[in-house]
Amino acid sequence: MSTVFETQGRRDNSASPLGQASITGVTITPVAFADPPLLNTVGVHEPYALRAIVQLHTDAGVTGLGETYGDAAHLARLRMAANAVTGADPFNINDLRARVARALAADSTQGGHGMSGMVTGSSTADRVLSPFDVAALDIQGKLLGLPVSALLGGAVRDAVPFSGYLFYKWAGHPGLADDEWGAALDPEGIVAQARRMVDAYGFTALKLKGGVFEPDAEAAAIEALRAEFPDLPLRIDPNAAWTVETSIRIGRRLEGILEYLEDPTPGIGGMAEVRRRVRLPLATNMCVVSFNDLPPAVTGGAVDVVLSDHHFWGGLRRSQTLAGIAETFGLGLSMHSNSHLGISLAAMVHLASATPNLDYACDTHWPWKRADEDIVLPGALAFRNGAVTVPAAPGLGVELDPEALDRLHRQYLASGITERDDTGYMRRIQPGYELKSPRW
Numbered sequence: 001m002s003t004v005f006e007t008q009g010r011r012d013n014s015a016s017p018l019g020q021a022s023i024t025g026v027t028i029t030p031v032a033f034a035d036p037p038l039l040n041t042v043g044v045h046e047p048y049a050l051r052a053i054v055q056l057h058t059d060a061g062v063t064g065l066g067e068t069y070g071d072a073a074h075l076a077r078l079r080m081a082a083n084a085v086t087g088a089d090p091f092n093i094n095d096l097r098a099r100v101a102r103a104l105a106a107d108s109t110q111g112g113h114g115m116s117g118m119v120t121g122s123s124t125a126d127r128v129l130s131p132f133d134v135a136a137l138d139i140q141g142k143l144l145g146l147p148v149s150a151l152l153g154g155a156v157r158d159a160v161p162f163s164g165y166l167f168y169k170w171a172g173h174p175g176l177a178d179d180e181w182g183a184a185l186d187p188e189g190i191v192a193q194a195r196r197m198v199d200a201y202g203f204t205a206l207k208l209k210g211g212v213f214e215p216d217a218e219a220a221a222i223e224a225l226r227a228e229f230p231d232l233p234l235r236i237d238p239n240a241a242w243t244v245e246t247s248i249r250i251g252r253r254l255e256g257i258l259e260y261l262e263d264p265t266p267g268i269g270g271m272a273e274v275r276r277r278v279r280l281p282l283a284t285n286m287c288v289v290s291f292n293d294l295p296p297a298v299t300g301g302a303v304d305v306v307l308s309d310h311h312f313w314g315g316l317r318r319s320q321t322l323a324g325i326a327e328t329f330g331l332g333l334s335m336h337s338n339s340h341l342g343i344s345l346a347a348m349v350h351l352a353s354a355t356p357n358l359d360y361a362c363d364t365h366w367p368w369k370r371a372d373e374d375i376v377l378p379g380a381l382a383f384r385n386g387a388v389t390v391p392a393a394p395g396l397g398v399e400l401d402p403e404a405l406d407r408l409h410r411q412y413l414a415s416g417i418t419e420r421d422d423t424g425y426m427r428r429i430q431p432g433y434e435l436k437s438p439r440w
């Protein structure tokens with residue numbers, strides 16, 4: 001079952017503690033949007049990226065919005081959770097969390113990460129809770145007349161800086177026309193892509209998705225970026241494609257050039273070893289992806305910076321807990337992204353604005369999305385000098401475009417894609433393609 005899912009008509013919270021509202025129904029709509037052939041260490045992005053749009057309807061006349069992964073197994077879990085939260089109080093996020101946990105207790109299905117094998121150990125319960133937490137906060141803000149940033153404790157910055165997220169890529173998907181970005185397969189291509197992205201968005205930091213070519217070729221791309229952009233902080237993220245030895249060698253080559261080295265090698269033990277032997281901060285969204293990972297990472301001295309991501313850390317409230325832990329243990333905080341639409345961007349901006357110790361420009365895949373394709377009405381979210389102004393309107397401050405939602409849902413049905421599968425797509429193009437971690 002992959003079409004729109006709806007619950008409706010029940011009210012089982014006899015009294016909302018705050019007397020504000022009851023969730024009377026949930027609509028979950030899978031959507032697909034165009035995605036260029038972005039290369040990474042597990043393969044290549046398919047022509048469409050998937051998302052699920054979650055709407056929480058209430059008896060108070062407002063609807064809350066959430067956005068999450070659109071993989072089939074995740075959709076099935078979202079539906080279980082939707083049944084469980086129907087009737088609940090959107091002001092009681094602890095109750096929503098308990099309901100989601102109870103609904104998933106009997107679930108034994110595997111897969112559905114939506115991250116093509118790159119983030120494997122995150123908590124299923126937190127991934128499923130996330131869009132419900134975001135939508136509940138959107139409802140709260142709309143009913144109280146406050147932006148979500150205010151509900152999270154207040155914005156400490158008016159605009160949230162993002163990094164330009166560079167990818168090696170083909171000129172276009174095989175069999176389809178070239179896209180507007182063209183190919184980027186060497187240092188010159190990456191520098192040209194960066195120049196174009198910086199000119200269009202004003203980004204003040206750059207991240208290169210690595211793990212695609214020989215490590216020295218990728219280090220050369222970073223050096224070419226440094227020559228072209230002497231003042232911009234630079235990062236590279238090979239998604240654990242390098243051995244400990246390769247990470248040390250390339251890390252030493254890039255000392256003094258990178259602001260951080262992200263997930264060079266797999267596992268907390270490997271990262272700790274690299275960190276001891278390279279004078280660079282190490283960042284991760286692979287070896288610390290759930291609360292369980294924090295104690296061994298901290299005691300093992302594995303990382304300096306954790307990339308938060310409310311989509312797998314359990315929503316905005318749980319991400320604030322992560323920020324508190326990071327502060328306590330002296331870890332830096334940055335933000336991870338996957339291909340996403342406007343509800344996710346709005347949620348990321350509110351969270352980042354209300355997180356004082358978010359020390360780095362956040363990741364976003366936003367430039368890779370077609371400018372005319374989204375499920376929110378245009379206007380609320382815009383980049384200036386590489387940053388997005390925090391929406392001041394109540395809730396998330398974005399409005400759903402029902403026609404666009406319907407169009408992208410039909411695109412989802414027509415695409416035939418039900419799982420993100422970068423490796424499977426790569427193998428259809430290059431049949432002998434091997435998956436390896438570490439690769440070099």
Ligand SMILES: O=C([O-])C(=O)C[C@H](O)[C@@H](O)C(=O)[O-]
Pocket residue numbers: 038039040115118209237239285336337338339363
């Ligand atoms: O920082 C990261 O690891 C990512 O952004 C993971 C993503 O899945 C990225 O590799 C991608 O979109 O191919």
Ligand SMILES: [Mg+2]
Pocket residue numbers: 237239262263284285286336
């Ligand atoms: Mg990463």
